Amino acid sequence: MNALSAASSGADDPHTEQWPFGVSRTPTMSIGTALSILTQEFPTVRISKIRFLEEQGIVTPHRTPSGYRTYSQADVERLRFALAAQRDSFLPLKVIRERLRELDRAGAGAPAPGARVVTEDGELTAAATRTRMSIAQLAEAAGLEATFVAELAEAGIIVADRGRRYGPGVLPVVSEAASLAEYGVAPRHLRTLRIAADRQVDLIEQITAPIRSHRTRGSAEAAAQAQAGELAQVLTRLHAALVTDGIERL
Numbered sequence: 001m002n003a004l005s006a007a008s009s010g011a012d013d014p015h016t017e018q019w020p021f022g023v024s025r026t027p028t029m030s031i032g033t034a035l036s037i038l039t040q041e042f043p044t045v046r047i048s049k050i051r052f053l054e055e056q057g058i059v060t061p062h063r064t065p066s067g068y069r070t071y072s073q074a075d076v077e078r079l080r081f082a083l084a085a086q087r088d089s090f091l092p093l094k095v096i097r098e099r100l101r102e103l104d105r106a107g108a109g110a111p112a113p114g115a116r117v118v119t120e121d122g123e124l125t126a127a128a129t130r131t132r133m134s135i136a137q138l139a140e141a142a143g144l145e146a147t148f149v150a151e152l153a154e155a156g157i158i159v160a161d162r163g164r165r166y167g168p169g170v171l172p173v174v175s176e177a178a179s180l181a182e183y184g185v186a187p188r189h190l191r192t193l194r195i196a197a198d199r200q201v202d203l204i205e206q207i208t209a210p211i212r213s214h215r216t217r218g219s220a221e222a223a224a225q226a227q228a229g230e231l232a233q234v235l236t237r238l239h240a241a242l243v244t245d246g247i248e249r250l
Contacts, residue, residue, distance in 0.1 A: 018074070018078070018100075018103075018104045019078070019100065019103035019104050019106070020074055020077045020078070020103075021107070023072075023073050023074040023077055024072055024073040024074065025072045025073075025074045025075075026072055026073075027061065027062035027070035027071060027072050027075075028070065028071075028072065029070060029071040029072070029075075029076070030068070030069070030070060030071075031047055031050060031051075031061075031068075031069045031071065032047070033071070034050065034071040034075065034076050034079070035047055035050060037076055038050075038076065038079060038080065038083065041080065041083075042080075042083045042084075042087065045083060049083075049225070050079060052223065052226075053079055053082055053083075054069075056093050056097070057097055058078055058079060058081075058082045058093075058096070058097070058100065059071070059075045059078045059079055061075055078100065081096070081099075081100065082096050082100075084168075085099070086225060086226070086229050087167075087168075087169060088168055088169050088172075090228075090229045090232035090233060090236075091229060091233075092226065092229050092230045092233060093226055093229075132161065132163070132165035132166065132167055133165060133166050133167075133168075133170075134164070134165060134166075135149050135150050135153060135166070138158075138166050138170060138171065138174060139174075141171055142171060142174045142175050142178065144174065144178050148178065148181065148187075149174055151186075151187040151188075152173075152174060152177055152187045152190075154187070155187040155188045155190065155191055155194075156191060156194055157173065157177060157187055157190050157191070157193075157194050158170045158173055158174065177190060196239075200232075200235050203231075203235075204228050204231045204232065204235070205228075207227070207231060208224040208227050208228050208231070211223055211224040211227060212224045
């Protein structure tokens with residue numbers, strides 16, 4: 001166990017129970033099994049990413065006498081928490097570790113995982129499998145009319161995959177667009193924001209490209225994703241500052 005893992009999670013004390021509470025901590029899964037479960041919800045995840053999150057103190061899997069990692073259902077839930085936070089909110093690992101520590105300190109009163117990754121037999125639950133939604137499902141999840149969500153899609157504000165489905169990261173976009181609609185801002189008026197966001201993503205891709213090019217490093221992809229999350233936070237703050245400055249000059 002590295003120093004960061006021990007300091008961040010408290011996992012060096014075998015008597016310290018961590019979030020999620022009431023979930024099996026029996027290490028029954030190999031890293032390959034844990035990966036196969038997580039890829040059902042996070043298709044781009046690789047073993048290198050799981051090992052990177054271990055290095056960062058998100059989980060501390062059990063080690064067999066031969067040195068092989070074995071994971072429990074609770075480990076998979078913590079990994080899912082970190083992956084979802086990075087994918088949906090672009091949170092840096094420093095913030096994710098702090099949120100996990102807060103859940104650990106909350107004890108039995110901490111909320112259960114929102115969409116459980118695995119059941120007792122290691123299968124995805126129905127809630128976890130519905131991570132890609134149709135327009136109707138997206139509208140239902142956001143509490144909006146399907147016609148409004150369809151307008152966002154037609155305007156290119158939200159983008160579907162090849163199967164015409166939308167990931168959970170689209171949900172906050174739809175919700176914020178609905179808030180702007182209350183001020184008379186139609187979906188078509190948001191195209192410039194979509195273009196600006198895409199350009200920021202292109203910039204992040206350019207900055208992280210040197211890290212991604214180091215294919216010999218097992219954690220290169222994970223490190224690049226972590227840096228991308230941090231850059232997204234910086235760009236978001238910069239955008240807010242520019243808007244605030246502009247408003248002051250009105």
